[in-house]
Amino acid sequence: MAISLFDIPLQHSHFREDFLKRVGEVLDSGQYILGKHVKEFEEAFAEFLDVDHAIGLNSGTDALFFALKLLDIGPGDEVICPAFGFIATVDVILRVGATPVLVDVDPVTYCIDPAKIEEAITEKTKVVIPVHLFGRACDMTRIMELAESKNFEVIEDVCQAAGSQVDEDFCGTFGRFGCFSFYPTKNLGGLGDGGMLVTKDKGLYEKALKLRDHGRSPITGDFEIIGYNSRLDVIQAVYLDMKIEDLEESNIDRIETARLYDRLFSGSEVVTPEFLDDTSHTYGLYTIQVRDRDRLQTFLKENGIGAGVYYRRGLHREPALEKLGLTRGPVPVTDALSRKVLSLPCYPSMKRLNVERVAEVVLDFLQRNESFDRRRR
Ligand SMILES: Cc1ncc(COP(=O)(O)O)c(C=O)c1O
Structure with a gap:
């Protein structure tokens, strides 16, 4: 019998009936962009991680990109990340015009080596992006100590590690932002693209809500900043809201x-x-x-x-x-x-x-x- 690397239909099979019922409700609701279902999933996600705010986006890549934009990272800034990993972590740094600095990983965890971060820090270093690779949590205790003493921001790439912890705390809740992907093969995989940005910072959360929706304020409806179209799809939110319980x-x-x-x-x-x-x-x-x-x-x-x-x-x-x-x-x-x-x-x-x-x-x-x-x- 064949054994595939990922058996995604097997994982989906548990949710099939409930999901089809909920899709029927979405069809009848007339609400196909943002609204109740996306909000409910965002709240469930924030509660799961025990973090204040979660913003549903169209991908993990956009979560990383928005995190950099929200911190005003751009030309002249350096962002340290691991050399072993997926290209999305690096391409967002280039997309904001900053300079990626790729450092080596730890031979035991395969995650970014804090000692190599320390060696790579210059006065231009603004951000470090630890990637919790393959589901393994990075050494967040050491990385957050370094962030404090060397004065840089931390954006956690949790795309491969939804639910991983360092002691009692979930990955994604240590740095300024945690960035998650719902790409189908991930631990919390959806039925297509999707992502989530989490933060404890209310001001940055409010700005992120605008950024994902063309710069529109969810309160006034005015276009207050130049933004993007990066909203988590309602069907994904409905599906993931069931799946997060599991x-x-x-x-x-x-x-x-x-x-x-x-x-x-x-x-x-x-x-x-x-x-x-x-x-x-x-x-x-x-x-x-x-x-x-x-x-x-x-x-x-x-x-x-x-x-x-x-x-x-x-x-x-x-x-x-x-x-x-x-x-x-x-x-x-x-x-x-x-x-x-x-x-x-x-x-x-x-x-x-x-x-x-x-x-x-x-x-x-x-x-x-x-x-x-x-x-x-
Ligand atoms: C480590 C890492 N970062 C970022 C991403 C990008 O996520 P997405 O495919 O949702 O844009 C992925 C997804 O493969 C990933 O594995």
Whole structure:
């Protein structure tokens, strides 16, 4: 039986009937842009995170872009972010005219290394964007200490980590802003694009409400600033409002799958994500490191198993960015990881049998490889 990297229809199947009923209500309501449904989801999201304000947007990318705009970041400013990650984090910095400074990540967490942030700070540094990668929380305690002592703002990229925590607090609630994505494969995935910006700052929240709706004040209806069209879609809001009720449980499900993989791989040469505690990793992706990664990916495919490479190269090596010289020096951890990482299927309601099958095929490949290597020696 085929096992895909993400089984999104399986995740949606629990909500199908309730969702179709609610879509009927939206159809009859005549309210298709913003309004009650978006507001209800924003309130549920803010309550879940225990944060004051949440603003529904059309994507996680716009959440990051708006966060930078709201802090007036622009030409001459430097924004530090990790070299290992997704391009959206960097392209928004370029879009506001600021300079991205890409630094290396920690070899254990794969998240931005606070020591590398410290090395990269200059008098132009205005913002640091920690990315909670694959569901793993960054070292927010150290990063917030640095923010305080070095005087920069923190915008958390939580696109891959909805529901991850540092002790009692949720990722996205430490910095000035938290930016979330509802891209279908995410921990809180919708049925298309969507995103959320959260903040404790009332003034910035009120400005964000205008920015997402062409600069229009929700109170006076006047166009008070130049804005954008970046409203969270009503159908997405209706769907996500149901799904958020299940987020904690579905994350626990992911964590249990990850623990099972950990056990199945223990004693082998597979480098599994380091277990630190129960809440700081929600396994948006279960990412291992192996030698011969590309051949293993092909072998898995031949056995009907989907696996993904996130990411095949550091952002400084992406064709769109490589000529810009965005690193200040070598980023060896990023370069090493990008040669070895492979993400395995890990999603809520994944059958134990399927997890065991994936692990069996991985271990079988490594064993064959080992005997092949021995024969060559
Ligand atoms: C780390 C990270 N940042 C930003 C984004 C952008 O989110 P969206 O696709 O909702 O624009 C993503 C989504 O893939 C992501 O993984």
